[in-house]
Amino acid sequence: MNSFNKNFYTSAIQKYGITAKGVNWLSKGTQTLRFDVILDMLPNDLSSYSIADAGCGFGDFYLYAQKNSKEPKEYIGIDSLIDMYEISSERTGCEIILADICRDSLPSADYYICSGAMNTLKLFESHLFIQNCFSACRYGFIFNVLHxxxxSETYNYVTTEQIEDIANNLNVDKVILRDDYFKNDITVTFLKARD
Structure with missing residues (x-):
């Protein structure tokens, strides 16, 4: 993680604590709206699937899925910030891995998800992040980005054309885009061909 991103999240944790604002969401409502969209794009019954949460923050997605009776068979959180690693380990009781998603080897999981963790990356870093998560998933990668x-000096906005280019470079079998829930935000599903 570059020093800007580290400071971006560390200062939010210090200011807001273990809250949605502590991971730089505008509010809990905008965080859960994005979680709802990701849950809608995942299979209905997650009890048969493993989920890896890239940039898991405080483990909020897992806790939200659990609260809504959509707990996966296995949840693996991945974050590059030691504070996030420690907090999400304690809050979820699940396996949390301390890793740089753009550079490190990632564990295999049925689905990878990412909510918000790419918003401050540069475009080439987002491409690496997506490539690594898509390579590590068995069935698909679901992520949201600013659209x-x-x-912006701080945030990374991605166009539909850039998303489609990334999908073509990765030989994605099917792309699903959803941008009807929040202005300047899009949730993307990249699916692999299934036998």
């Missing part, structure tokens, strides 16, 4: 061609 559009807006230029």
């Amino acid at each position: 559009g061609d807006k230029k």
Whole structure:
């Protein structure tokens, strides 16, 4: 993780604690809205599937899925910040891995998900992040990113065309896009061909 991203999250944790704002979400409502969309794009019965949460933060997705009776067979959280690793390990009781998703080898899981962790990465870093998660999943990778061609010093916006280019480079079998839930946000599903 670059020093900007480390400071971006560390300062939020210090200011807001273990809350949605502590992982730089605008509010708990915007965080759970994105979780709902990811859950809608995953299989209905998650009890047969393993989920790896790339950039898991405080493990909020797992706790939200559990609360909504959509607990996966296995949950693996991955984060590059020691604070996130320690907090999510304690809160979820699940396996949490301390790793840089852009650079490190990732564990295999049926589905990879990512909510918000790419919002401050550069485009090439997002491409590496997506590539590594898609390579490590058995069936698919579901992620949300900021959507559009807006230029920002802090945030990374991705266009539909850039998403489609990444999908073509990775030989994604099927792409599903959903942008009807929040302005300037898109949730993307990259699926692999299944035998």
